[in-house]
Amino acid sequence: MTVIAIDGPSGVGKSSVSKAVAARLGYAYLDTGAMYRAMGWLCMTRGITDPGDVVELVRGADLEISTDPSAPTVAVDGIDVTEEIRSAEVSASVQVVSAVPEARSELIELQRQIIAAAEPGIVVEGRDITTVVAPDAPVRILMTADDEVRVARRAKETHGNAGAEAVAATRDVTLGRDAKDAQTTSFLTAADGVHTLDTTHIDFDQSVGAVLALVAAAQ
């Protein structure tokens, strides 16, 4: 079983690139951010913010995530939350979960189980995959892009355009979340042995091609 580990900040394009790479290789795809988001959604709907209560909720939750790159759905306690977890409210509250070490441990354990069961391989993306979840993966990549490029990409995703207003509305939220995440996970610089893929000046197809080339080189 081959693991392709991809980390990076928000707006870098790692989800779409990871999905495309998985589809091309016939691999499974695991969006670990969706797991943190699903738990963030659950905490939000229950009004839970205390770290101890967060851990208990995460431990007791039934989290189901599909690893099909063409239909990556996520459900909590039988409720499909695939759409809801992309809301601005969930993005803003996800750190209620991701900043709590014991909650992370629970999700990391689940991630490792999913990875171990994947055949013939899996593309796993997040913030701590190359360093914590799968540090022994044969292919480990940190995707980066200049801040303004990432903000523009995220503005396009959330507002449908990258005009001045959309970019202004996206900048603080995106960069603020990255700064907070960087206190918990290390995804701003590549760890030893991790390839940096700077996508500032390359498009989606070129990014997919670059990842596939790194996979081919590792085989």
Ligand code: C5P
């Ligand atoms: O990748 P995405 O933006 O969907 O991730 C949502 C949030 O989940 C991140 O802002 C971060 O707080 C958390 N996360 C994490 N570790 C991961 C993946 C995501 O802490 N491996």
